[in-house]
């Protein structure tokens with residue numbers, strides 16, 4: 001298990017708090033791109049309550065969703081109906097992925113890397129591309145420091161904060177916010193097909209929020225996929 005405070009995730013999800021039912025915007029795009037390229041098997045890392053895994057299974061993909069927290073996994077399993085296509089939902093951690101090399105055509109890792117200790121990021125990205133087959137696609141989303149939530153916590157180190165009570169049920173979680181340069185460094189061994197900073201306006205409890213998050217789409221290219229170096233600090 002990654003050395004990161006996971007308790008607020010468990011506490012909130014097991015009470016049904018903070019669960020978003022609709023898939024992430026990038027999941028719709030991923031489904032379109034994967035269909036176009038006839039990619040079939042997908043690993044959804046950090047699937048939480050399963051919104052993306054369930055959607056992709058219904059769209060006809062063979063989906064495995066992994067989640068390190070058994071309580072959260074139970075919530076996801078309870079949401080999978082007996083009818084229709086289902087994802088396989090398993091206990092698993094990105095730090096030590098329980099799959100053989102080249103097991104999947106595609107990987108989805110949305111809003112997960114930002115909750116890992118920065119020193120583990122390079123290893124985790126390497127793990128992801130190991131289980132992805134050559135020419136497979138990987139989809140990532142994580143916040144930029146321009147996101148409204150960047151102000152809602154105590155700074156622990158550069159661009160990493162611990163969310164405070166203004167983040168409601170997520171207070172106590174350590175979150176890292178990515179810069180453009182950091183993303184280029186992190187994915188410097190794979191082909192970046194697209195890298196976008198998305199702006200989304202939402203209202204939480206009557207308060208307007210501007211979300212600013214990165215959407216990154218990569219392709220594993222066997223000729224360039226060599227390990228990246230760990231960052232320290």
Ligand SMILES: C[S@@+](CC[C@H](N)C(=O)[O-])C[C@H]1O[C@@H](n2cnc3c(N)ncnc32)[C@H](O)[C@@H]1O
Nearest residue numbers: 002009046047048068093094095110111112115
């Ligand atoms: C913000 S939620 C995102 C959930 C989902 N990907 C989505 O888009 O709805 C972050 C999830 O990442 C999971 N997570 C945290 N550390 C992880 C790790 N090392 N490996 C896999 N999942 C992890 C948490 O348990 C939590 O369920």
